[in-house]
Amino acid sequence: MSPAQATTPTERREAVLDELYRILGEGVFSTSRFRDNLRLHVPVSRLFELLATLQKPCGFDLLAELGATDYLGYPGRTRSRFEVHYVLRRLETAEKVIVKVGVDDPDPVVPSVVPLWPGANWMEREVFDMFGIRFENHPDLRRILMPEEFVAFPLRKDYPLRGRGERHNFPRLTRGES
Amino acid sequence: MAVGGVRDSGLVPNAAAKSELNLRPAGTIQVPDNTILTTIDAVVNWCRKYSLWPMPFATACCGIELMAVGASRFDIARFGAEVMRFSPRQCDLMIVAGRVVMKMMPVLQRIWLQMPEPKWCISMGACASSGGIFDTYAVVQGVDRFLPVDVYIPGCPPRPEQILRALMDLQEKIQKDGSLFGTGLPGLDGRERLLEEKRKLPPGSATAAERGDEDRFGYRLPGGPAKLSVEETR
Numbered sequence: 001m002s003p004a005q006a007t008t009p010t011e012r013r014e015a016v017l018d019e020l021y022r023i024l025g026e027g028v029f030s031t032s033r034f035r036d037n038l039r040l041h042v043p044v045s046r047l048f049e050l051l052a053t054l055q056k057p058c059g060f061d062l063l064a065e066l067g068a069t070d071y072l073g074y075p076g077r078t079r080s081r082f083e084v085h086y087v088l089r090r091l092e093t094a095e096k097v098i099v100k101v102g103v104d105d106p107d108p109v110v111p112s113v114v115p116l117w118p119g120a121n122w123m124e125r126e127v128f129d130m131f132g133i134r135f136e137n138h139p140d141l142r143r144i145l146m147p148e149e150f151v152a153f154p155l156r157k158d159y160p161l162r163g164r165g166e167r168h169n170f171p172r173l174t175r176g177e178s
Numbered sequence: 179m180a181v182g183g184v185r186d187s188g189l190v191p192n193a194a195a196k197s198e199l200n201l202r203p204a205g206t207i208q209v210p211d212n213t214i215l216t217t218i219d220a221v222v223n224w225c226r227k228y229s230l231w232p233m234p235f236a237t238a239c240c241g242i243e244l245m246a247v248g249a250s251r252f253d254i255a256r257f258g259a260e261v262m263r264f265s266p267r268q269c270d271l272m273i274v275a276g277r278v279v280m281k282m283m284p285v286l287q288r289i290w291l292q293m294p295e296p297k298w299c300i301s302m303g304a305c306a307s308s309g310g311i312f313d314t315y316a317v318v319q320g321v322d323r324f325l326p327v328d329v330y331i332p333g334c335p336p337r338p339e340q341i342l343r344a345l346m347d348l349q350e351k352i353q354k355d356g357s358l359f360g361t362g363l364p365g366l367d368g369r370e371r372l373l374e375e376k377r378k379l380p381p382g383s384a385t386a387a388e389r390g391d392e393d394r395f396g397y398r399l400p401g402g403p404a405k406l407s408v409e410e411t412r
Contacts, residue, residue: 146316147281154315163315167280168323173287174374175326 012095013038016058023053029099039098047101048111051086055116060088060097063113066123068131072157080104082133086113103133112138130155223356226270226296227349228258233269233293235286238276240303240335252338257345266292271348274325275335277305279316283324290325296356300344301327304334 006012016038017031029042029050042050054060065087071077080102088097103110112135113120124135125144132153135141143150150166152159209215232254236244247254254260263269266289278286290299301321304310307330309319321327328351329344 159315161314167315167318170280170283170287170318170324172324173290173326176371 009036009095012093013097016095016097019058020050020053023057024050037096037098039100041100041102044101044103044110047099048113048116051088051099051113052116054088054097054099058090059092060090060095062089062091063087063117063120063123064089064096066113066120066127068127068133068155070131070155070157082108082131084110084127084133108133109136110134111136114138129153132156219357220353222358223353226356227352229261230257230259230271230298230345230348231261231263231269232259232271232273233266233289234262234264234273234275235289236273236275237278237282238303238305238335240275240306243335243338244273244275244302244341247338247341252342254342254345257342257349259345266290267294269293270297272297272299272325273302273341274299274306274321274327275302277310277312278318278321280318281316283318283321286321287324298328298348298352299325300329300331300341300348302331302341302344303336304332307332310334 006015020029020040024046028046029040032039032041040050063086066084068082068084070082071079072081082103082105084101084103086099086101088099089095101110108131110133112124114124114135115137121139122144124138125140125142127133128135128138128141129143129145130153142148146154152164152166154163234241234244236242246252248260248262259271266272270293272290272293274286290297301307305312305317306321307327309317311334313319318324322330329348331340331344333340
């Protein structure tokens with residue numbers, strides 16, 4: 001069944017998967033479901049290919065969200081430490097598909113999707129700022145929220161909640177000096 | 179004689195004086211009507227305390243309460259502090275209203291340095307005074323660690339009446355403690371000098387540079403946890 005003929009959400013999801021298998025072949029990604037979420041797990045090497053396929057032939061043209069998670073110390077976790085997720089939407093049918101890619105210490109690297117969605121620029125910068133995950137071929141990979149001189153990645157689970165004293169690393173102004 | 183001339187001027191009626199030496203009794207200076215004698219410090223302080231120009235450094239919900247104070251219901255104009263200016267060059271009262279994150283702290287310090295003397299600072303609300311509930315890596319735990327603060331306002335956010343009360347307290351301090359060419363409040367100066375001296379001592383023997391409970395949550399002070407002085411724990 002082609003995506004144009006599908007009517008129910010379940011049928012549409014199956015149609016998307018069929019088309020992906022037809023274009024990319026089997027074995028590129030694995031799937032999992034939670035309620036009405038369809039999640040595609042893909043290795044880093046095939047990530048860009050999968051996203052490009054989802055964008056153009058499949059019509060998922062909106063990158064709604066790009067984020068990451070640190071699973072350090074997560075109960076029962078056997079896969080990689082970090083997971084970057086991309087939430088894509090097809091505006092015509094309001095469908096949603098979630099692509100997840102796992103990366104690991106010591107140097108987590110993911111290809112940048114700025115060539116596909118220019119709006120991913122600041123999202124990837126935020127993920128880099130908070131988790132230290134580098135995005136290859138990103139045009140301007142700098143910190144976006146934390147100050148330039150900040151060295152840690154605060155949303156990593158091994159970073160203490162209260163920081164390592166950065167918040168108090170300022171000169172003290174007194175009446176006499178100011 | 180000159181002395182005799184004074185005696186006969188009528189200002190000091192001393193008809194019984196026979197001596198050449200003229201002793202003017204105290205307490206007989208006559209002041210013209212509608213004249214007040216005072217010190218110039220008192221006049222200057224009186225002028226200053228009723229014409230504070232606040233610099234509203236509003237970063238969070240305290241800023242909304244600050245706006246309420248400026249509006250007609252509470253009306254900070256009754257205390258002469260309604261001229262909120264958004265240029266630090268025109269202000270002499272910094273009101274830090276809201277949490278200050280570590281990225282904002284250099285900005286706050288720069289604005290403070292840009293304000294002309296004499297200047298005062300009110301730390302408004304729990305966040306500005308102590309970090310409040312935001313005890314995280316990014317939020318400064320009290321602006322008084324890095325700025326001189328004259329009056330603290332508790333509350334989350336404080337009621338507008340509390341801000342007016344703080345303003346009246348500050349006015350009292352200015353009247354009592356200010357001087358013509360003085361910068362800020364000398365009383366606070368002395369306390370700051372004391373704290374500075376204590377900070378130079380090795381850790382464990384003086385006032386803690388950090389709050390004492392921080393090491394409970396994995397945040398270690400350089401040199402180990404400091405023992406709080408009596409003054410700090412009070």
